[in-house]
Amino acid sequence: MSYTINQTIAQELSVRQEQVNAAIALLDDGNTVPFIARYRKEVTGGLDDTQLRNLESRLGYLREMEDRRQVILKSIGEQGKLTPELEAELRAADSKTRLEDLYLPYKPKRRTKGQIAIEAGLEPLADSLWADPSQTPETAAEAFIDADKGFADSKAVLDGARAILMERFAEDAALLEKIRRHLQGQAELTSRVVAGKEHEGAKFKDYFEYNEPLKNIPSHRALALFRGRNEGVLQLALNADPDQEEGGRSSYCEVIIADHYGVKPGTQPADSWRKQVISWAWRIKILMHLETELMAALREKAEDGAMQVFADNLKDLLMAAPAGPRITLALDPGLRTGCKVAVVDQTGKLLDTATIYPHQPQRQVAQSAATVLALIAKHNVDLIAIGNGTASRETDSFVATLLKENNLKIQSVMVSEAGASVYSASELAANEFPNLDVSLRGAVSIGRRLQDPLAELVKIDPKSIGVGQYQHDVSQSMLAKRLDAVVEDCVNAVGVDVNTASPALLTRVAGLNGTIAQNIVNYRDENGRFESRTTLKKVARLGPKAFEQCAGFLRIMNGKNPLDSSAVHPESYAVVKNIAAANDKALDAIIGNSDFLKSLKPADYTDEQFGLPTVTDIIRELDKPGRDPRPEFKTATFAEGVHEVKDLIPGMVLEGVITNVTNFGAFVDVGVHQDGLVHISALSDKFVADPREVVKAGDIVKVKVMEVDLQRKRIGMSMRLSDEPGQEKPARKPQGQSPRQNPSRSSQGNGQHNASGNAAGNATNGAMGGAFAAAFANAKKK
Structure with a gap:
């Protein structure tokens, strides 16, 4: 098998x-x-x-x-x-x-009405009436009356015979597959508000009277509907016959049942009874069974889609460009409690901390400036990281003024602090900084994540990083498994410096676990830095299999063997030595020698153990040993004077950073403590089926402000800079796409989200109008 x-x-x-x-x-x-x-x-x-x-x-x-x-x-x-x-x-x-x-x-099951009828000997009657409609059901049933068995009259007998056939049809695998295919292609999901829940469930108002073909429902709308049902606001049902007038007496699925068994009900005595059997089998047995199954399948598909969105965003975030090993001063902004300051060296080691109060109510601007300048001079700081939480723009302005007045050429960067508080209060942070205040730990994390987002973010539960879509509505175990795989792939794609990596980062390296990772750090603390990969074999519990799996992903910078800082696996070092020997060159002379390496023919150095793919990869790695696959470090420049939502004016063109990408659009941080939404229809002048075709988390983009809702702090944006606020745009559809037959139904367009994270349909494909404002579910209030 x-x-x-x-x-x-x-x-x-x-x-x-x-x-x-x-x-x-x-x-x-x-x-x-x-x-x-x-x-x-x-x-x-x-x-x-x-x-x-x-x-x-x-x-x-x-x-x-x-x-x-x-x-x-x-x-x-x-x-x-x-x-x-x-x-x-x-x-x-x-x-x-x-x-x-x-x-x-x-399948073993409780005794059903059909089984009881079979035990009472009614199966021959059921088969006879089904096969020969010329009989009068009531007359035929009289011979089977048996009060001792619970069938005291012909009506009870016929009910029993009907139950036998209903259960038989509901367990016919071939029939179920026919009806299932029909429903998957033709059925609609309907949603209606539960009576009396209109006010309480206002956030689901777009689903109070909603219909959409089952096959068309995107994951974010499906999860919104299920959330509405779980909260007792919505009633969901499957409509097998959407083209039929409401209240129709029969279903096309009954035709499928009749055709499956070759039955054509006419006017013979038992035809009415047979038609009733078909109708009841469909409505009472098969519909309930398949509705439950298809709803579960829809949810499973929606959850998978939501988890994939999260995984894709997480990968983009983890693989974001690192600022690199630069001495960094980090500020975790605050008002009443002050701004927490931490200075970390090139490796992320904590050097110094402070708390300053440059904002209201203390307004100690001069003292705060003096403290920051002293730290910059003392530690030769060349990079400043500012968390994007409360008072971030005020802190950004404070730093900009300080740098300008003192003619300091230091780059200042706004950094997402999503999850920093989770790390600060974690056991991991407590072990790393047992005597440091929780809030100061957050400042350290902000600085480190600017230096190397991947190395710092692996310390935080991926679900706390804030780039998901309906992450709390999906299977948490499946989500964790999917996200762990993403983290593992990212860590190993970049590689890890074994002499500086934290236990959290080492744990994500192929072949290692938490225990071995901690053992590596303990060995490093007791014996000093690792000078070669082979020394890893001395680490407790790091056996031959673990070494084989992890060695190629662990880097020894400035070690005894230059190959230890590359992605060349120790098992392949012999290939490099053969290349050097065959060309009469020293090992150091070929590493990084692009002209020489490009002249080589990989096939000349293959053998039974190392084939063409491996040799090709080795030569490529020797050209740029230990190269980082992540992009070049760039930052967005927020507009001066735009610090809060109230500072935004429709028509403004701003630079911002993509913070989250969902199925219905992308969220953008423009420095006002509230992400704005670029709906999927406003990402490009061309039709966009998937927002990730255009943007990904971390991208720097220019957007135009289209709509500002001060009361609810909602911002509508467009990446089509030719758009004008309030101007209706024609819907953009892919070639060959036809509009819905019933334009009055509220499932049109790409769908949007309301303030609690629930999809709200009825969004036009082009304009940013009033319905747009409902799409801000997952925007983080910073």
């Missing part, structure tokens, strides 16, 4: 089965995804980390399904009902849904 699993994955990923076989073997042998992606390209045929993550996830699903298949086969076999035909169907089932459909008739 493993062959079938491997074959299925190969088809889904559009790769060769040999690649899948090799990757699964490596995973089963305890190898990590980053290690396989980087150092086992020959084995897997070059599968990258994204393909391997998808393979790993799919492998888990298919193996769970295979385990379930064996349980079902055993259960039916023990009942003595496993025919060769049924076994073949079960073995061919390609989804958990199909497996459960086939298992339904044999």
